[in-house]
Amino acid sequence: MIRTVIIGSGNIAHTRHIPNIRRSGLAVLHGIYNRSLEHSRKDAGELGCKAYTCLDEIWADSCVDAVIICTPASTHCRYTLAALAAGKHVLCEKPMSVTAGEAALMLEASDNAEAKLMVSHNQRYYGPHIKARELLDAGVIGIVLNVRSCLGLDLPMDDACPEDYNAASEVLSHRIDLMHYLLSSSVSGVTARLTRVDAQGRSRYVTSGDDTAMAILQYENGVIASLTASRVSYNGNDRTTRIFGTKGSITLYGQKAPVCVELADGQTEYFCLPDVPSQREVEKTLVDEAFFQCILNGGPPPVSARDGLRVMEVVDAVYRSNREGRYIEI
Numbered sequence: 280m281i282r283t284v285i286i287g288s289g290n291i292a293h294t295r296h297i298p299n300i301r302r303s304g305l306a307v308l309h310g311i312y313n314r315s316l317e318h319s320r321k322d323a324g325e326l327g328c329k330a331y332t333c334l335d336e337i338w339a340d341s342c343v344d345a346v347i348i349c350t351p352a353s354t355h356c357r358y359t360l361a362a363l364a365a366g367k368h369v370l371c372e373k374p375m376s377v378t379a380g381e382a383a384l385m386l387e388a389s390d391n392a393e394a395k396l397m398v399s400h401n402q403r404y405y406g407p408h409i410k411a412r413e414l415l416d417a418g419v420i421g422i423v424l425n426v427r428s429c430l431g432l433d434l435p436m437d438d439a440c441p442e443d444y445n446a447a448s449e450v451l452s453h454r455i456d457l458m459h460y461l462l463s464s465s466v467s468g469v470t471a472r473l474t475r476v477d478a479q480g481r482s483r484y485v486t487s488g489d490d491t492a493m494a495i496l497q498y499e500n501g502v503i504a505s506l507t508a509s510r511v512s513y514n515g516n517d518r519t520t521r522i523f524g525t526k527g528s529i530t531l532y533g534q535k536a537p538v539c540v541e542l543a544d545g546q547t548e549y550f551c552l553p554d555v556p557s558q559r560e561v562e563k564t565l566v567d568e569a570f571f572q573c574i575l576n577g578g579p580p581p582v583s584a585r586d587g588l589r590v591m592e593v594v595d596a597v598y599r600s601n602r603e604g605r606y607i608e609i
Contacts, residue, residue: 280306281305281306281574282309282344283300284312285297285311285349286334286337286347286348286350286358287348287372288319288349289349292311292349296349297326299564303568305568305575309343310330310337311326311328311330312330312331312333319332334358337365338361346358346367347570352372352374353377355375356377356381356385359396363394364388368394368395368396369394370570371397371399373398373456374449374590375584375588376591385584385587386587390584395573399582403566403581404566404569405518406555407552408460408531410538411522415461415462420528420542422525423462423522425505425523426502427521428504429517430450430509430518431516433513446489446492446509446510447471447594447598452594453508458498462498462502462504464498464502466589468596468606468607469495469496470494470495471494473491475489490509490510492597519532527540537555538550566582569581
């Protein structure tokens with residue numbers, strides 16, 4: 280069993296990673312760390328694991344095989360570098376880092392370490408997305424021409440919201456990685472715009488991050504994708520993606536079914552996949568299980584540090600495009 284420590288015991292740890300560890304037959308929750316020792320002890324007592332008082336205690340503990348980093352993105356780089364140096368396998372929450380420069384440092388460290396680094400871009404593991412990849416690989420809709428994809432989250436605009444949380448790196452990064460997964464191509468250029476709700480006088484809560492992000496991505500294989508991300512999609516989470524090809528289209532998370540194929544000759548097929556919750560629910564994925572499996576079988580992480588770097592290069596370009604008001608080549 281892989282003895283795993285959770286670093287950062289916030290919402291993402293409790294709703295996703297801890298339940299996934301407990302369902303897994305490959306790992307055990309060995310310990311938990313929060314910068315508040317009171318929170319660490321409370322969580323450890325409820326979960327039946329060890330409460331760590333500091334990060335150095337984790338790095339020095341030979342009983343720890345792996346860590347899952349669930350802290351804010353500003354900590355991801357230094358925590359990952361320290362964990363890899365201590366020989367701990369790392370599953371790092373997305374976004375991988377704050378900048379592509381940090382992500383490059385993390386990639387270099389993972390290349391030189393015996394331990395593995397995987398980035399938790401979990402939307403590759405959503406059932407409809409896996410099915411879409413199968414359909415695209417089979418050429419069901421021909422050559423892909425363009426994509427429209429949205430990820431709108433109904434997140435609270437209140438005092439509990441991290442002031443540096445933003446739509447581009449925290450939310451849009453999900454869709455950037457998903458497009459890499461579905462299209463098997465890299466982004467060659469970006470045009471993007473970002474907005475903030477409080478900056479428009481529509482909220483009394485001030486955040487330093489952007490609340491909505493819209494980007495048009497040009498891919499090396501000729502595909503154009505229009506991506507929209509929001510953390511203020513009030514009362515209506517939205518995961519809809521439409522992929523248009525020379526023979527038809529694929530709609531994901533549509534109104535009638537999780538996956539719908541509509542062909543140019545008029546044929547329509549709905550795929551009602553099991554265990555796909557409504558868009559308002561947290562969707563459990565196998566990202567943690569995939570992490571544990573790659574440790575045990577010695578294979579490469581399914582979502583590698585290089586994958587994470589590719590996403591951060593696009594995120595950096597999104598911010599630059601918004602700042603300079605122009606198309607940015609990558």
